[in-house]
Amino acid sequence: MGVLVGKNSKVIVQGFTGSEGTFHAQQMIEYGTQVVGGVTPGKGGTLHLDRPVFNTVSDAVKGTGADVSIIFVPPAFAGDAIMEAADAGIKVIVTITEGIPVADMVKAKEYVKDRNATLIGPNCPGVITAGEAKVGIMPGFVFKPGHVGIVSKSGTLTYEAADQVAKAGLGVSTAIGIGGDPIIGTTTLEAVKLLMADPSTKGIIMIGEIGGELEPKAAMWIRENGTKPVVGFIAGETAPKGRTMGHAGAIVSGEHESASAKKKIMRECGITVVDSPAEIGIAMAKQLA
Amino acid sequence: MNIHEFQGKSILAHYGVAIQRGYVASSAEEARHMAQQLKTETGTGWFVIKAQIHAGGRGKGTIQETGSRGVVLAKSLDEVPEKAAAILGGHLVTLQTRAEGKKVNKIYIAEDVYAPGASEPREFYMSILLDRSAGRNVIVYSPDGGMNIEEVAEKTPERIFKETIDPLTGVTDFQCRRIAFNFGLSGNAFKEMTRFVRSLYSAYVGCDASLFEINPVLKTSDDRIIAVDAKVTLDGNGLIRHPDYAAMRDTTEEDPIEVEAGAAGLNYVKLDGNVGCMVNGAGLAMATMDIIKLSGGDPANFLDVGGTADAKRVETAFRIILKDPSVKAILVNIFGGIVRCDRVAQGIVDAYKNIGNIQVPIIVRLQGTNAEEAKKLIDESGLAVHSAITLQEAADKVRTLIG
Numbered sequence: 262m263g264v265l266v267g268k269n270s271k272v273i274v275q276g277f278t279g280s281e282g283t284f285h286a287q288q289m290i291e292y293g294t295q296v297v298g299g300v301t302p303g304k305g306g307t308l309h310l311d312r313p314v315f316n317t318v319s320d321a322v323k324g325t326g327a328d329v330s331i332i333f334v335p336p337a338f339a340g341d342a343i344m345e346a347a348d349a350g351i352k353v354i355v356t357i358t359e360g361i362p363v364a365d366m367v368k369a370k371e372y373v374k375d376r377n378a379t380l381i382g383p384n385c386p387g388v389i390t391a392g393e394a395k396v397g398i399m400p401g402f403v404f405k406p407g408h409v410g411i412v413s414k415s416g417t418l419t420y421e422a423a424d425q426v427a428k429a430g431l432g433v434s435t436a437i438g439i440g441g442d443p444i445i446g447t448t449t450l451e452a453v454k455l456l457m458a459d460p461s462t463k464g465i466i467m468i469g470e471i472g473g474e475l476e477p478k479a480a481m482w483i484r485e486n487g488t489k490p491v492v493g494f495i496a497g498e499t500a501p502k503g504r505t506m507g508h509a510g511a512i513v514s515g516e517h518e519s520a521s522a523k524k525k526i527m528r529e530c531g532i533t534v535v536d537s538p539a540e541i542g543i544a545m546a547k548q549l550a
Numbered sequence: 551m552n553i554h555e556f557q558g559k560s561i562l563a564h565y566g567v568a569i570q571r572g573y574v575a576s577s578a579e580e581a582r583h584m585a586q587q588l589k590t591e592t593g594t595g596w597f598v599i600k601a602q603i604h605a606g607g608r609g610k611g612t613i614q615e616t617g618s619r620g621v622v623l624a625k626s627l628d629e630v631p632e633k634a635a636a637i638l639g640g641h642l643v644t645l646q647t648r649a650e651g652k653k654v655n656k657i658y659i660a661e662d663v664y665a666p667g668a669s670e671p672r673e674f675y676m677s678i679l680l681d682r683s684a685g686r687n688v689i690v691y692s693p694d695g696g697m698n699i700e701e702v703a704e705k706t707p708e709r710i711f712k713e714t715i716d717p718l719t720g721v722t723d724f725q726c727r728r729i730a731f732n733f734g735l736s737g738n739a740f741k742e743m744t745r746f747v748r749s750l751y752s753a754y755v756g757c758d759a760s761l762f763e764i765n766p767v768l769k770t771s772d773d774r775i776i777a778v779d780a781k782v783t784l785d786g787n788g789l790i791r792h793p794d795y796a797a798m799r800d801t802t803e804e805d806p807i808e809v810e811a812g813a814a815g816l817n818y819v820k821l822d823g824n825v826g827c828m829v830n831g832a833g834l835a836m837a838t839m840d841i842i843k844l845s846g847g848d849p850a851n852f853l854d855v856g857g858t859a860d861a862k863r864v865e866t867a868f869r870i871i872l873k874d875p876s877v878k879a880i881l882v883n884i885f886g887g888i889v890r891c892d893r894v895a896q897g898i899v900d901a902y903k904n905i906g907n908i909q910v911p912i913i914v915r916l917q918g919t920n921a922e923e924a925k926k927l928i929d930e931s932g933l934a935v936h937s938a939i940t941l942q943e944a945a946d947k948v949r950t951l952i953g
Contacts, residue, residue, distance in 0.1 A: 415833020
């Protein structure tokens with residue numbers, strides 16, 4: 262079970278033959294993900310990692326029946342790659358690429374919305390349904406199968422949370438890395454809605470950071486519609502105002518975008534918010550006990 | 551990436567946006583020469599001299615050394631060199647700078663655009679930026695130009711207007727007209743304003759900007775619409791297709807250590823605390839700063855070493871953190887996924903030995919692939935490095951060491 266990706270997902274890799282694409286495709290195959298082929302314009306008709314390479318995403322969809330794509334295309338061309346995937350009928354588009362121009366994402370997001378596809382990322386670690394399919398760059402072994410859903414803007418902090426979940430004797434249903442850019446395809450709220458509706462998910466960990474309003478929006482929805490315990494953490498309590506902290510979207514422009522303001526709203530909406538990132542796993546275990 | 555007013559205006563002019571014309575100068579003689587040229591071309595008799603620094607509030611700011619304002623008016627060609635000299639080389643302190651101010655290396659000599667004429671000049675405010683929650687660009691504007699826009703937003707929010715732009719159509723004609731109507735314009739000024747908005751938006755998209763703030767947009771006494779100031783921020787990710795704009799970066803405006811870190815592929819932000827940190831991943835780095843604070847310390851920096859965390863990067867990161875004399879301890883927090891912890895540990899040991907003479911305690915927390923081997927490697931290295939595996943252990947060690 263889980264959401265977005267599972268053991269029946271047929272995955273293609275855009276940017277398949279590049280070094281990143283090759284390395285992570287191998288890792289995904291080892292994890293058990295059904296990687297059915299890939300796309301590299303100009304290399305169609307060849308084989309790579311024993312799988313067919315196509316010139317276009319629509320060829321790949323026709324040739325393999327793929328419904329999920331993971332994108333490792335360089336930043337200047339990644340916006341176009343997203344639109345190509347949506348045009349070809351791919352349902353879940355996971356974009357790993359970091360550094361895509363914001364103007365390209367504004368366009369790509371709009372394009373994807375009109376075509377009923379779900380875009381994850383960019384600048385994210387991807388999605389993993391533990392024990393079934395890994396469509397991303399996360400270390401698979403950290404995610405033990407179980408019933409905790411994770412939504413996070415940050416890669417390594419997601420691994421940290423999954424590790425704490427395992428140490429607390431629990432496991433992960435699906436972990437969704439939504440990415441740290443100012444424009445992302447799937448918001449915290451949309452990811453939370455998916456997990457709230459997933460029968461195999463019993464509790465949700467929501468990890469955010471300074472900047473933007475994604476977490477408060479998710480929190481307000483949870484207050485009205487939440488049916489499962491939610492544990493939250495917001496990174497950047499100590500970050501100075503007006504400075505970008507690594508992720509392009511992680512900047513406090515107004516008081517309401519600070520960690521403390523977000524945590525306050527989340528608490529008011531009934532979310533168990535931890536101040537220390539070392540307590541995420543324990544807090545979830547207490548909620549599910 | 552922030553750029554100077556004169557650079558921003560050159561981009562605007564390239565896209566056909568009418569601007570207050572001017573030239574940049576870096577000496578008093580050059581200033582006079584440029585003013586002469588400007589007089590020939592525009593007929594202006596008065597000249598506005600503007601300090602070029604990456605901070606707002608220049609007009610009300612003061613040059614520490616001379617007492618001059620950051621923006622001054624010269625009422626003749628002869629006044630230009632002296633007034634320019636009072637700004638150049640000095641340190642300009644504004645509400646947006648630190649107490650020591652910013653050194654002025656360049657000035658902009660601009661035409662006087664407030665000359666009286668057939669109608670009263672009027673000042674407006676206009677900015678273009680990304681509305682993150684809508685995923686669209688938005689034009690924010692107000693008939694109350696020339697003022698602090700935050701103040702307008704607070705006192706008279708009904709005087710602030712917004713136009714959200716559909717990315718598939720760009721700014722539409724009716725939106726341009728609505729803006730001109732909301733400014734209360736008519737006749738030629740109305741037409742000029744619609745043209746101004748259209749070209750300003752095409753400049754914003756064309757140069758991959760992340761912020762345009764034009765304050766003021768001026769309606770001149772002869773009904774032209776021009777950008778008198780231009781705060782332009784470019785999207786760093788967009789620079790891959792604008793090498794000419796990438797070359798506009800002025801590193802003298804940035805913290806020199808941050809510039810050095812950036813060149814080494816490290817994302818470093820200097821803070822005011824006493825515990826340095828080195829982390830892989832931006833979110834985990836912020837979380838590590840938070841845990842330092844919860845352990846009784848104050849983070850001295852943000853530092854994301856990125857995905858590879860090899861020995862060379864680790865060494866550079868240590869050297870950069872150690873440049874800050876207020877650092878009393880360093881917490882290394884690496885979650886090894888694809889990268890193996892024992893490799894990172896070896897990198898840390900090598901870097902430690904290479905640098906030699908490290909006076910502050912180092913706590914290394916390695917978790918993930920081969921974490922146990924990594925801990926063993928650190929513990930047996932004989933160096934004054936404390937190891938930890940869980941985040942809580944690392945936090946407790948920070949507390950003990952700085953307590």
